[in-house]
Amino acid sequence: METPPLADVIINSFDGYSGEVRKAARFVLDNPRDVALLSMREQARRAGVQPSTMLRLARQLGFEGYDPVRDAYANAMRNPATSFERKARDQQRLQNLGGNQALAAKIVASVTRQLEALSAAEQLVRLTDAATLLARARRVYCLGLRASHPIAWQLNYILSLVGDKSVLLDDIANTGSDRIRFAGKDDVLFAVTVMPYTQLTLDIVDYAHKKGVPVVALTDSPVSPLAKRATITIATTTESPSFYHTMTPAFVLAEILAVLVAGQGENETLEALRQVDSYHASLGTHAATRPHPIATPSKEVQ
Amino acid sequence: METPPLADVIINSFDGYSGEVRKAARFVLDNPRDVALLSMREQARRAGVQPSTMLRLARQLGFEGYDPVRDAYANAMRNPATSFERKARDQQRLQNLGGNQALAAKIVASVTRQLEALSAAEQLVRLTDAATLLARARRVYCLGLRASHPIAWQLNYILSLVGDKSVLLDDIANTGSDRIRFAGKDDVLFAVTVMPYTQLTLDIVDYAHKKGVPVVALTDSPVSPLAKRATITIATTTESPSFYHTMTPAFVLAEILAVLVAGQGENETLEALRQVDSYHASLGTHAATRPHPIATPSKEVQ
DNA sequence: CACCGCTTGCAACATTTGTTTCACAATTGC
DNA sequence: GCAATTGTGAAACAAATGTTGCAAGCGGTG
CATH class of the missing domain: 1.10.10.10 (Winged helix-like DNA-binding domain superfamily/Winged helix DNA-binding domain)
Known part of the structure; x- marks a missing residue:
């Protein structure tokens, strides 16, 4: 105030x-x-x-x-x-808007507020700790089912850009989690689930935990069932003014985590990014918006 | 506190x-x-x-x-x-701590700023217009490849909770986009891609566009190659202080869009949500944090 | 099956709450 | 000086609060 x-x-x-x-x-x-x-x-x-x-x-x-x-x-x-003042202004504008636009604006405002909370000091410490753990791991297993899928997928995707140590525990024919069998003490399981917690995710985490695999949990509360099994728990909110909870805060956290992990790779990361670029150039994956994307490959990677 | x-x-x-x-x-x-x-x-x-x-x-x-x-x-x-004072202190602490935490905080700040921009009036109009278009469509085809996958997936997922008219154009064995063949004027193609634009996405949009299928584009610029073919273009930024661009602003937009579309369903949406609940209850998808989730199924859906 | 302890929901309780009302005091203008 | 206006205090109101007690429900044990 x-x-x-x-x-x-x-x-x-x-x-x-x-x-x-x-x-x-x-x-x-x-x-x-x-x-x-x-x-x-x-x-x-x-x-x-x-x-x-x-x-x-x-x-x-x-x-x-x-x-x-x-x-x-x-x-x-x-x-x-x-x-x-800003709040008042926002409020003012909300009332001038139609119902749907007002809802949209409300959601944006709500998510924005939640994001701001993520930069609290403890959160940052947790994030960097988790990043270190992931960076040192031989292999990173990413697990996020149902609503949590985009989060796990995003981490796996970014990590896959800079190396081959990430494994997404998702696959067709109900074999998605099979590869967790190969996880050991030197690996890390990155697991995501929020209320209502997906039973299968908890089961897999349980299995890994019993085998001594360190777990980084991204969930919605320090008392979530995930947190119990986790070495490091990153908690975030999912509240939203709408009928559906938002996964956005969790999504940024995954992005940040990925970037931090990649950052610890230093030279290997750079080398990997270069490879990604030439790989996609060969295959013509991307539309050619210009002759050839050579310089500063970093910003161009998708 | x-x-x-x-x-x-x-x-x-x-x-x-x-x-x-x-x-x-x-x-x-x-x-x-x-x-x-x-x-x-x-x-x-x-x-x-x-x-x-x-x-x-x-x-x-x-x-x-x-x-x-x-x-x-x-x-x-x-x-x-x-x-x-607290902000100042946090700032102080940030500088004392490793560069990683500073980077994390920077990303959060950056994304937060971008999110705030999303509640600009025109954006809201575009969003609601797009929502109306999607709500009226017989079928909604969701297309987002590579980095854009989480966004398309999220829209499809939420829409799938409240009905069966959404189709995710993604599948194994390179058959992901086949179903676009069945799209017509009464349907809508929701397509996502940002720089560097995925060629396949552009091709599919092109195909649909030629067949007269309305296109809602979520991309990073009003002059993106997607925008040309689109009926409605929702533009957002992807800039990030890190080597990897952020997909978070696009992600919220998809969430909001989905919620708005679902909201226009009214009674059908509510009925569908109830069904989702009983369905998952039967299968035991979710961990039982309590005897049985009866009241207000809305908030409990995952 | 009956029993147990434990948990949960409900209706009731006495207080306390924000608000209204009105009589009295203070102040003002003429 | 008196009337009119305004400010103040106290009592009374319905509504909401924190709390209580009890009955019904649950899952496990003998």
Whole structure:
């Protein structure tokens, strides 16, 4: 809460208030957090004012009652990162939009907020730890079924660009997980699942865990069933304003993880990327948007 | 609130809890701020749990009632360094730590910025227009190869939850695109590719376009080769501080698109979701975190 | 099968909440 | 000085809150 929501408004019209209302306003200005955390009556008590006075203040600020005021302060505390003004602006725009566009905007806003949370220090530490573990592994087994498939696939895909040590545990004819048999202590199993947890994923993780294979878990909670078996657990959220949960935060995490792992490869990574390029050039995989993609292959790899 | 007050305690004894209490504990873990800001009953509602269960959780944690718990969380919110200081501190820490964490943070920041741009007005219009087109289509063909696979797959997956009109143009033995032969004017082809554009994707889009099949293109530029053939083009960025471009913005767009399309299904969507649930219940696809998932199947679908 | 302990949902409880109402006091204008 | 307006305090209200107690349900044991 960089600048408390109503601070400006209150300060401007403060002189217009009288006696008791000023006391109430002072309290709000001085204890913005308490506005959200305490009941109105309790605030009145601490401000040395009657409950009615609190209400009068709220009304003078243009609100229906005191709850809207508390909500405003509560929201400011919920996501300290984004400023109140911006939120207000977004809110404003939301109301001007149609239902579908509003929903779309809401989802974007929600996901954005969740992404911001990913850069918390502990998360970064976990990520880099996991990256190190994966980078040192002889083989990386990627496992993500159903809704978690894109995440596991993405990690495997990027890792496959820079080497051949990644194995995607997915295949037709129900043989997808068979290769986990060859995993050992020197390998790592990267497993993804979120609520409702896919039973097969848990089973495979269980199997690997019993065999002593280190597990990097990407899931939705530190108390997820995956976390129990995991050496390192990366937790993220999946909440969304829509009927379907979002896998986007997990998706970025996988991308970042992959990039970090690849980065530890140094020279081998560069060499591999060069090979990928010439390979695809030979096969004509990509449309030729220009003569030949030679320089800085890094940015061009798909 | 860097580490929420009771997080450790809850995580440690989580396995000892049972059923409903776990749900309550999950909520507390996932929404620490709401613990302080909302009434217990409201939290119970959001956690999908009886108020009594919240109380039982509090008792199991060694508290007299639930208010002490809320107080603990409230205090944690009162004191913490202001977000500004915290940001500065995080920044500081980032520089002290390895370059890997800095890179991770940079990627997150970059993607976050790109996501914010997605809620621009025109984007939203394009999205909803595309959603309407897809919703009205008899059949939706999803096409995304190589790096674009997760995006096409995700759209197809979500659409498959709520109906059977989506077809993923991907298969083994190089037969992935064969089914596009059956597409006509009443269908829609959803195609994804970004630089460097996959030749095969362009070819298939070309084929469909010539047959009069409307095309919704998700790509990285309004002048991408895809855009030329498209009825509606949704453009996004793929830039990333790392060697590998990010597919995350495209991924959210696909998720949102899917949700919007599903939303236009109304009753059929709800019915389909119920079916998905009972189907998976019969097969035991998901781990049973509780006796039986009855109410509000919507949130539980994976 | 009956029994057990344990968990879960429900309805009821006394408080506390935000709000309304109204009488009284203070202030203002004439 | 008096009337009118405004500000204040206290009591009363319905609604919502945290909490309690109990009955029904569950799975396992003898």
